[in-house]
Amino acid sequence: EIVMTQSPATLSVSPGERAALSCRASQSVRSKLAWYQQKPGQAPRLLIYGASTRATGIPARFSGSGSGTEFTLTISSLQSEDFAVYYCQQYEIWWTFGQGTKVEIK
C-alpha cells in the first residue's frame, strides 16, 4: 500500500497570506495525485487532480505542483472560506489518502 504523509498537521495562517501544504508518497505515484478540501459536516471537494490540474469551478488561488513522491498545494491568498481540512490522495495504485492538514485562522 502506498502511504501518503501530509505536513504540517495544522497550519495557522492569517487571511490574505499564502499557505503551502506538503504531501509525500512512500513510492512514486507519478502525477496521479489529487487534493481535496473538506469542511465540517460536508463531503470532500476536489480541488486539484493530475497533481496540477484545477477541477471545475476551483479558483485560481489554488495551485498544485510536484510529481513522483513530493507534492505541494499552494493557496496564494487565503480567504475566509478556505479554512478547512485538506487531504491529498494518490490514485496510482487504488486510492490512499493522507491524514489531512487543518488550515486554521491565525
Next chain:
Amino acid sequence: EVQLLESGGGLVQSGGSLRLSCTASGFTFSRYAITWVRQAPGKGLEWVSVISGSGASTYYTDSVEGRFTISKDNSRNTLYLQMNSLRAEDTAIYYCAKAVEMATIPSGLDYWGQGTLVTVSS
C-alpha cells in the same frame, strides 16, 4: 448539474447487513466509474469499493473483500453497496463519488454525495 445522493444508512448490530444506494444525475452514468469512500467519525478517508461504468469490473479494499458487494443499475442511474457481516470498525459515513476521468480506474473523484452514516453496534 451533477448530483449524487446516498441513502440506506442506519444503526445495525454487529454481524448484520445493510444496503446503501447512490442515485446519480447530471452525467452519463454508464461511462464513469463510481467509488465508495468512507470516513469514520473524526477520522480520515478510506476507499472501500469501485465499479466500472459498465458494471463489469468491481474492486474492493482488503478489509471488506468477501463481505461487501458493489453493483449498479445503469437503467436507474443507481449504485448499490450490499454490506454483510458488519463490524464495529465499519462504522463511518459512506460517500459515493464519481471519477473525474471517463472509463478510468482509479481516478480522481470530482463529485461526491453528502454521505450516509452507518453505525454498527457491538
